[in-house]
Amino acid sequence: MHHGNVPVRTKGAMDDVAVHRIGVLFVCLGNICRSPLAEGVFRFIVEEEGLGSRFLIDSAGTSDYHIGEGPDPRTVQEAARRGLRLEHAARQLGPPDLERFDYVIAMDASNLGRIEQLARRVGGRAVLHLLRAFDPLAGDDLEVPDPYFGGPQGFADVHDMVERACRGLLAHIREAHAL
Ligand code: 4NP
Numbered sequence: 001m002h003h004g005n006v007p008v009r010t011k012g013a014m015d016d017v018a019v020h021r022i023g024v025l026f027v028c029l030g031n032i033c034r035s036p037l038a039e040g041v042f043r044f045i046v047e048e049e050g051l052g053s054r055f056l057i058d059s060a061g062t063s064d065y066h067i068g069e070g071p072d073p074r075t076v077q078e079a080a081r082r083g084l085r086l087e088h089a090a091r092q093l094g095p096p097d098l099e100r101f102d103y104v105i106a107m108d109a110s111n112l113g114r115i116e117q118l119a120r121r122v123g124g125r126a127v128l129h130l131l132r133a134f135d136p137l138a139g140d141d142l143e144v145p146d147p148y149f150g151g152p153q154g155f156a157d158v159h160d161m162v163e164r165a166c167r168g169l170l171a172h173i174r175e176a177h178a179l
Pocket of ligand 1: 028029031032033034035065146147
């Protein structure tokens, strides 16, 4: 049979359309405590809500201090206590991240300042936020404090606020993208 220029559709009309994954990148200083935790928690919640295929989720650090290292054992232990396994190798934030990700989410004001600095230099389309802007219990303090030099309670507190804020962030993104 001859079809001329009429495209033959053997599959559904949408099959050739690549669905854009919504990119979410979490950023802290070392990329071994707060941001790999936020990455793991956010991915867990996204999968819980059946949206895994709609997202690209990652984390990075503003510094080069711990490149290639896994998450801090204290972060891993607190996450494991709550049934969450973290897998990530630390990497440094770079110019392509601001083009590749729709949302770049900073843990504290210092991280945000560094990301803004990079954005002024190289541009990019990412929207920047502080993670705790989405934590309903944050009050005036919108920072996830750096737990690195503190005790175990710091890691538990960080986990609590990251989990609340990640739920808020996903609700925000679902609303913004009609997901
Ligand atoms: P993170 O924590 O930024 O949450 O990964 C830190 C990890 C390492 C250092 C500081 C913060 N450091 O100074 O090496």
